[in-house]
Amino acid sequence: MNAAQRQRIIRSGWLKKQGGMVRTWHRRWFCLNNDFLFYFAKEDDSRPLGCIFLPGNRVSEVPFNPDEPDKCLLEISAGKGQSRVTSNHETYLLWATSDEERQKWIKDIRRVMYSSFGGAIFGQSLxxxxxxxxxxxxxxxxxxxxxxxxxxxxxxxxxxxxxxxxxxxxxxxxxxxxxxxxxxxxxxxxxxxxxxxxxxxxxxxxxxxxxxxxxxxxxxxxxxxxxxxxxxxxxxxxxxxxxxxxxxxxxxxxxxxxxxxxxxxxxxxxxxxxxxxxxxxxxxxxxxxxxxxxxxxxxxxxxxxxxxxxxxxxxxxxxxxxxxFVVKQLDTVPVGNLLDLDPDDSTIVLKPTSLNLMDCITRELFGSGDNNLNCQNLNQLSFDESPSPEDKPVPPVRRKKMGNRRGENRKVVISAPGEELETHFPVEESPDPENQESETTESELTNGRTFMEEMQEKDIRSKFELLEQENKDLQEMKVKQDVKINEMRMKIARLERYIKELSTSNSVIVQRYEARISTMDIAHRTTIKGLQDKVAAEKKSTDEAVKRVMILQTQLQHYHLKYGEIPE
Structure with missing residues (x-):
């Protein structure tokens, strides 16, 4: 086995292997390397006596035998669909020095055999x-x-x-x-x-x-x-x-x-x-x-x-x-939106913008397309009291051209919307029929124009009042949003205070824990030292007793040599 193969060794150690014609036990040095279990006559041998291919086979613990209580045996046998482990062996019977060593060998061999198939899970990392x-x-x-x-x-x-x-x-x-x-x-x-x-x-x-x-x-x-x-x-x-x-x-x-x-x-x-x-x-x-x-x-x-x-x-x-056990959701909210409402909250939030009031209202109210009014209609609205030239009503064609009028100083006064239309004409005894007809036609045209202007003005005012009401609602929503933001800020301040309190108390808790461990360690060391002193004292006392016994035995031997044995 070369140096590279030795570096890949999973486990190695002495085991006894049963073999030969008379099934005797031989002590061998085993090395578990990748998918093979090699065995050598000596630990430093480079050439193995043999090897066992592990995948596809089985390893099991041999039951305890009361007639041989000192034998901790494990057996490598053929897997499903096979009759022999190798060409020369149906099974391999190995003898470990202790049950602990046997369990370690079995665990590592099973890991080689079954880890790629989802086995050897006991003792395996999660x-x-x-x-x-x-x-x-x-x-x-x-x-x-x-x-x-x-x-x-x-x-x-x-x-x-x-x-x-x-x-x-x-x-x-x-x-x-x-x-x-x-x-x-x-x-x-x-x-x-x-x-x-x-x-x-x-x-x-x-x-x-x-x-x-x-x-x-x-x-x-x-x-x-x-x-x-x-x-x-x-x-x-x-x-x-x-x-x-x-x-x-x-x-x-x-x-x-x-x-x-x-x-x-x-x-x-x-x-x-x-x-x-x-x-x-x-x-x-x-x-x-x-x-x-x-x-x-x-x-x-x-x-x-x-x-x-x-x-x-x-x-x-x-x-x-x-x-x-609450799974954290990935936080993708920008830092600037940390104080915004929850996504489930349907409240409309007014955010700072460089647009004018009309653009803000258009974007906040009708951006979703749910309202009857749309942006195109809003762009056509104006806060002026008079309609645009394109929206003015087209007057009907006059039947006759207006000629010279005798009452050139005649003027028509259009009052405010909702009031009656007043006309002032000069009083004449015998009006011209042609002029009378033209004046009547002009009065009708003026009447029609005033009516159309009044209708458009009412429509504009109603829309303007609607927008004002929407703006008022938005202002109320903004106030509610500000209240919620203030509440969130108060919660954040409270959390910061809690964090500060925890940080101040953390050192005290750690000190208490370390003091407790230190006290236990000191007590442990004191107990051990006391036991050691007691053992030393007893050992010293024992040594002194042995010395006294030896002195007495020496004196007794001298007495026997000098005076002979003492009769009983």
Whole structure:
């Protein structure tokens, strides 16, 4: 095996392999490299004695044999449709030094065999598991969905769910089936509720990182501390709001798994009168499975010290799951429009513009095309009292041309609209019939023109009054909008004040947490030192006692040499 191949080694170590005609055990150095398991006579050999091709085969744990209690055996056998693992071996029987080492070998070998088919999920990171599930269009691990669906249909009313253990042999069998990329479907006649619940807990417990990654551990623990030390409902509401704002920062797959799990656990807690599992009980069980620090795996004392805070955090997620797990929408609103109304609000908003009043009204009122008036009609309107030359009525053709009139000083006075038309003529004894006819015709024309002008003026005034009413409505809407803007500004100021208060109290909470950890560490160190001193003192006392015994034995030997043995 060259240097490049050695760098790709997944696992290596000493195992005993059974072989030969008499099936004897031989100690060999095994190396798991890509799809092959190589074995060598010595650790530094470059040429292997043989290799095992793993994909398509199966690996399993050999059951415990009371006649050989020291043997921790694992077997590599042929897969479906095959009769032999290699041309020379039907199976390979390997002997590990301990059960822990055997489990590590089985886990790594299964990862090589089944990871590309969706298997080896126990002990596999959530990211790797979801990389395969995404190819199938799934948003959650299959095992979690199958367990939750079974427990929802069969386990909500079972007393002690998630608290009572399941059957160990059945749990191990189901684990091997899932690790072997088998899509197991639970049957209520074959499995029980406690076994499925224990399998779900085992999957979460064996994740390399908890559902909430360790990078976010301190942030969420601080939130749980604030919730735990809250004195008023407002303080608790602030902590829940902070949790909702920060929970979406974790990876999307972790968020989906956490939201799905907490929604199901909330459903379980609603049946606590029957199943005896309250939110606090469920939080105690699932706390270490949902969030844990990397250092807690090696320190049981640290795990116990932070158990109450972890419990409080999971309690918040389950009790307030509807408020916490809210998916954030992408904010595409420009900065200048942050104080605008909601998109669902139908209120018309007046915005600053460089247009004149008529353009503003046209654009705000008739831009949608719902009104009877349109922009073209508005452009034809004018606020002048006289109509445009194009709109003046065309006078009828006179029957006769007007001649010279005897009353040239005759004038026609048109009064204001709505008043009567007055005409003043000079009084003459004998009017000319031709002039009388022409005067009558001119009076009729003037009468008709005045009537048309009056109608157009009324129409314009009615439209102008309508526009004035619309403008008044817009002004009222603008006032209402200003009130809403002021309310939004007050809310923003209140939020800024809350943020400031949180920032000032954050340092105090962190100091309390650090002081608590420091106190526990000092107590731990003091206890250890006291035990060490006690052991040293006892050792010293023992040494002194041994020295005295040796002195007495020496003196007794001298006495025997000098005086002989003392008779009994």
């Amino acid at each position: 990211e790797e598991t979801m990389a395969y599930e995404h190819k199938l269009g799934r948003k959650l691990p299959y095992l979690m969905e199958e367990c939750v669906n079974f427990l929802t249909n069969n386990g909500l009313d079972v007393e002690g769910i998630f608290r009572l253990p399941g059957r160990n042999l059945l749990i191990k069998e189901l684990k091997e089936r899932f690790d072997s990329a088998e899509r197991v479907v639970f049957d209520s006649e074959e499995v029980d509720v406690h076994t499925v619940a224990s399998l779900l807990k085992l999957y979460l417990r064996e994740l390399p990182q908890s559902v909430i990654p360790a990078d976010y551990y301190q942030k969420f623990m601080n939130i749980a501390l604030r919730f735990q030390s809250a004195q008023t409902p407002d303080d608790k509401h602030k902590a829940i709001f902070d949790l909702r704002e920060n929970i979406t920062d974790i990876p999307a797959d972790n968020f989906n798994v956490l939201a799905f799990l907490c929604k199901f656990l909330a459903l379980v807690s609603r049946n606590s009168e029957v199943n005896k599992m309250t939110v606090l009980n469920i939080a105690t069980v699932f706390g270490p499975n949902i969030i844990r620090n990397v250092s807690e795996a090696d320190s049981a004392e640290l795990l116990m010290a932070t158990a109450d805070i972890t419990q409080q955090l999971v309690f918040m997620m389950i009790e307030y799951e509807k408020e916490v």
